[in-house]
Amino acid sequence: MIVSPFGILVSLYLTANFVSLVFGINDGGMLLEGRFFELPAEALVWSFLIQLLFMIFLWLLYRFFLRSPIVDLKLGSGSAWFLFITQVSFVAYNQVAGVNVAGVESHGGALGYIFFCCSLIFYFY
Missing domain, CATH: 1.10.287 (Helix Hairpins)
Incomplete structure (x- = not known):
């Protein structure tokens, strides 16, 4: 079985963002650049869902170009x-x-x- 680096990076990215989502909901906001920003849970959930949809879109593009004969990039x-x-x-x-x-x-x-x-x-x- 061959594991795709793209799949590993996507799952790592989504896992990190999900952990941030959970912490953000529990804390009522996020600590960014040394400052705490109060954010409603609804905004955090929506931002995570938008990221999830974007990652699904990127995955679909990746699967399309992986099978496409148009892109044949081989670097030595x-x-x-x-x-x-x-x-x-x-x-x-x-x-x-x-x-x-x-x-x-x-x-x-x-x-x-x-x-x-x-x-x-x-x-x-």
Whole structure:
């Protein structure tokens, strides 16, 4: 049996959001960015249902394109290593420069744009 990474990520995402939903209903709101926001239970449930519908829509798109002969994207191991090294370098750059952290005003300069452009390559590849 082959387990789809997409399915694992969807179930992880929905599980995390369901746990947040339960905590939000029990606490009467959510702690976001260091501040507590009072939210009615109805709003939390609706937001979870909208996310669930969106994830079902993405899953249907995934299943369609998985079987579609239109999309035949095959990357070699060289592309995978390039992507892996680029992502590890991006994480290291963020740690050293202290950028791309919530609440930080610094943007990191020109080197950050290089990582941004490298990530865009894989969207259009």
